[in-house]
Amino acid sequence: MSALRVNNLAISLDGFATGDGQSLEAPFGHAGERLHEWYVSTRFFHAQDGLPGGTLGVDNAFAEQHEQGFGAEIMGAGKFGPPNWQDDPDWKGWWGPNPPFHTPVFVVTHRPRPSIEMDGGTTYHFVDAAPSEVLEQARQAADGADVRLGGGPTVVREFLTAGLVDYMHVAQVPILLGRGVRLWDGLESLEDAFDIEVVSSPSGVTHLTFVAKPR
Template identity: 80%
Template sequence: MSDVRIHNLAISLDGFATGDGQALDSPFGHAGERLHEWFVSTRFFRAADGLPGGTFGADNAFAERHEPGIGAEIMGAGKFGPPGWHDDPDWKGWWGPTPPFHTPVFVLTHRPRPSIDMEGGTTYHFLDATPNDALEQAREAADGADVRIGGGPTVVRSFLAAGLVDHMHVAQVPIVLGRGVRLWDGLESLEETYDIEAVSTPSGITHLTFTAKNR
């Protein structure tokens, strides 16, 4: 059976994966771009945007694991758009006409709408479903490849709580946000079901990897 993976999920030292006050002009609220500066500076990210340069080393090595072997993605409504996007029939996500996913993407929302075919192989499907039911549909669409849980933190928490995640990579960024949406709430004792490793890099990022035991 295909694996369920999470990659490059950035959190602050106090555990927030997004800041407070998400809006159209501030996708991560008051956190701005601080959670993701390490990622956008990597060679992997810059090459994907057709830009030269970028850092190599461990940060880039972790960033590169984002794509290989992924056949479908699941994300929450808050990752797909800002508050109120459900009321805009023309909203098609933050990423323009050619999103970076190139696979079926399942958006979890209490207000489903018809699927949207985008350029580059991405198709958005909108589901009002439990994690188990959403994963069943995503696995079928992935056709044997792995399924990535793309975020945000509320969706990641729900899949972790349901015991559905095989591998997770969290990048802990040396900032304190104080408010927003936390990743770890309600997830006590993950160390009992996951082997956890930590790698720190010169950029100040601590990369935490969680690998499910007995899988």
């Protein structure tokens, strides 16, 4: 069976994966891009944008895993758009006509709408269902490949609570946000369900990997 994986989910030292005040102009609220500076500095990210250079080492090795072996993605409503994007029938996500996913994408929302086919192989499907049902749809669409759980923190937390995540990589960035949406709330004793490894990077980022124990 294909795995459900989380890759490159960045959080602050106090556990926030996005800041307060998300809007069209500020997708990550008051956090800005501070959670992702390590990622956009990597050789992998530069290559995606056709740019030279970029850092190598630990950060780049984790960044590269973002594209490896996925056949579908699941994301929450907060990743797809700013608050109340459901009120705009023309909203098609932050990423323009050719989004970077190139797979079926299942957007979890309480206000579903018809699917949207984009350039480059991305099709957005809008679903209002329990995590296990969404995962089953995504696995069928992935056709044997893994499914990426793309965030944000609320939907990742829901799938963790349901015991559905097989692998998770969290990049802990050395900043304090103080407010926003936290990843860890309500996940007491999560360590009992996963084998956890920690790798430090010269950038100051701490990479935590969670591999699910046999269920």
